[in-house]
Amino acid sequence: MTSFAQNDAAIAVDAAWTVLLQGGVVAYPSETVWGLAVLPDHPEGVERLYEVKGRAAHRPVQVSCQDARAALDLARPSAALTALSVLWPGPLTLVTPALTGTPSTLAPGGLVGLRVPSHPLALALLRRCGGRLLTTSCNPSGQPPALTAAQAQDMALADFVLPEVQAAGEGPVGGQASTVVQLPEGTMLRSGPLDRAVAALLAEVRPSELNA
Template sequence: MNAQRPFSMFPGDAPPTWLAAVEAAAQVLRRGGVVAYPSETVWGLAALPDSESALDRLYALKGRAADKPVQLSCQNLEAAQRFAQPSAVLTALSSLWPGPLTVVTPALPSCPPRLAPGGQVGLRVPDHPVAQALLHLCGGVLATTSCNRSGEPPAATWQAAVASGLGDLTLPEGGQAAAGLASTVVVLPGGVVMREGAVTAAQIRALLGVEPDHG
């Protein structure tokens, strides 16, 4: 099994200064709200994945087409495995988690159809302490999308996330700024790179043992 980096709610001897804000955000989510949160890529919007009304609100705030799925951000590989069919390719790619990689993979039959249209679910494990703390308090999985209205650039800073007005609560960045570069999207079972972001296509090919296409 892929070894995942351990996560602690309390780095060092004291809780982070943003812990109270994360706890408040978790309460907002439990009430069906939407939270703007930082990641290592761009800022995101989160809602509870098992609440239809919360998902409806997430889609409405973003102006997202109903047939365009959101992804599941997961605390670790184990949380992601609750939704994905096991495969050697997924296991190989999970060595890049936590990190800026989204994997669209065949979903388990138990995965809610709204989160897996066409039987495919998008999964990511963010590498950001605030995002991880929020996931920790919310059962390890959140329905997420970038913090922007559809068709506009995603928020790359706390100021931009606040200015978007999309979150019922906007978390602090927790001392780690977003890089401003979206996650790479890989589609299984073939391992096709649909969007190249912070992880390069060359890295994906090397990890999967795929020869580069020289045309």
């Protein structure tokens, strides 16, 4: 990565951070599809995320985290969670009981959807923002997600779209949404890139622990 690319990425992330602080919505790339992000402790931002997405208030969004530790710190421990957390960072979302006291913004109904992306720009944004963001795919509800910065820009859902810094070392957007698993039962809620890896890891967890 050149210093020029590093500077470009840092400038873009700083600009995104400024928008988030003002309650804005930021579009960003991940290894799956483009996403929309807001600060979880900014009520205006959270409200705006649901508004631009056209998402029903009772449908929760996920919490994207900078690393597995930041994600696990929000969740009630379980054998399945421990087993599957080795797949982070990567295209995996785990819906799991939250620790008591987790804010309802992060865990409506006591459940939290956790994701740790592997895309360098997504991780840089998360680190700049304190380690966690409320996120969802970049698309109006019911429509296909954006796969490029141009598509994210055309959707006009975000107040700021992170530019594609081609020299910044980021991998391509894969085009397939993350595998989603309900814990502790290990129920597959959405098929995705890590289905086989998830099944293999869950097969090593005792049935009694999956249903605990």
